[in-house]
Amino acid sequence: MTATIEPIQTFARAIRAHALRMVAAAHASHIGSCLSIADILAVLYGSILNVDPSRPRWEGRDRLIVSKGHAAAIVYAALAERGFFPISLLDSYCREGSPLAGHVTHVHVPGVEVSTGSLGHGLSIGCGMALAAKRTGQSYAVHVLLSDGECDEGSIWEAALFAPHHRLDNLVVTVDYNGIQSFGSVKEVLDLDPFIDKWRAFGWQACEIDGHDVTALLEAYRQRPDGKPRVIIARTIKGKGVSFMENQLAWHYKSPKAEELAQALAEVAESVRGAA
């Protein structure tokens, strides 16, 4: 198992570091949201998704829709690490003339399935892709990555009703449940709990795991379909991997200054030795 896990952890560290540099250089926001999903993306791109960077639009590929489009920096980092485009392109993030916009954008960016940024759109698109696959006899999986705050949107629950009704067991949702949204904790702003019960009541096969535990993520994604769409509620830490960013709402907005970036990168690198 260690043999599988180590490259994924290396991938996660790499994309955390890329995202930190990108956000710092662009004076951009949402680094906390990026770090929150680093391990999820590393597992998906490092092991789970059947994709081919040399043929980004290959018909049989698994689809990943990152519905929380504000985590764009780390999504681009994951695509670059997976080989969809050169890592050097990441330096242009949010710069004039770059294809890498501050919210996930598909135009001129190989590997991005759909553009997102307005919350609550991705799950419906995923339902359409999953339904099309079912009805045309194709075997690819459709993954949708949601944020917890995004689940305030009514459209999420329209799609949540639809997927089990149509037995879309080729659809896998991961919710990045870091418990913090724009103005404060999910509990304070608009409580989602009992969250897993809501999904189950809607007809989903649901599990809740530590969203930074690579082994647990792998196990969850490797569950076999059994007629129901699946939701993985990934308990995560906003800003995970950088001590002074963890669970801090401010890092939804702030961009690290030079010293902060240096410390953050050191902590991310340090976690290599920590994990080893």
Next chain:
Amino acid sequence: MRDAFIRGLVAAAEKHPNLWLLCGDLGYSVLDDFKARFPERYVNVGVAEQNMAGIAAGIALSGGMVFCYSIGNFPTLRCIEQIRNDICYHGANVKIVAVGGGLAYGQQGYTHHAIEDLAVMASLPGMKVAAPGDPLEVEQILQTFLEDDGPCYLRLGKAGEPRIHAKPPRILKGHPVPVVAGKDALLLSTGGMLATARQAIDLLRDRGIMAGLASMPFLKPVDNPALLHVIGDIPLLCTLEEHGPYGGLRDAVARILIGETRLRPQLLPFHIREHSIKGMVGTQDQLRAAAGLDAATIAAAIENNLRHSHAAEHA
């Protein structure tokens, strides 16, 4: 119009194995034929238009050509951001179809009056917008949509509208469709106003005014040379639309004329002024009349305008 559309869609589904039909739990009984013949390409998504638009985008991005069918403002305004982001930005092959455009659901009240749809839809990048004037136009426009691999919007009336064209017109994307020639004025009509426009020019002829008529089924794109050709050197140009004053046919025509130095007809618009029918209950015809969109009111306004212009010339 609705029946012509459904007939055409079923025929198209035979030819296009990737054609899907989604509905938002509306269209009771009229979609049965499609559903029975192509169950694998039919989905009633439920009362959930945002989801319908997103699902349509997902199917289209997987190779489908998807028709989204509902009534009034539901498949457009209710899910406008999904249409903008998920459909238009991705150039997804989704055709949005609204039945009951304009005041077709007159007695059902304000929520069911679709009189801003043309403006809103035309504002979206890549979206083609059409409002056919009679059942024959529906068939032709459906063909142009089938040949288009991007997003389109079709505003239909309800059922039972009269045929205005004597024979199936050849409709080119963005072109006006001449109906009657006339030298004193030209009525340009979009959507279901075509029958009323036809009545208005008959009334004018009885009073010795020779008004022409052309249908403008496409609000976007508009082929400028084709439109200017139909306008010719007419002195008075009247736009007729079952739509609010902003962003519809009047504005589309004015936008073209303002760049013209040679042709400058006077523009006399007929549309639904803001709040002009607020709180009123009535049939489509009654509400149109209340908004000044009946043949008699239109004919009288045109006659009045021409007599005044004539008097001014001789003053």
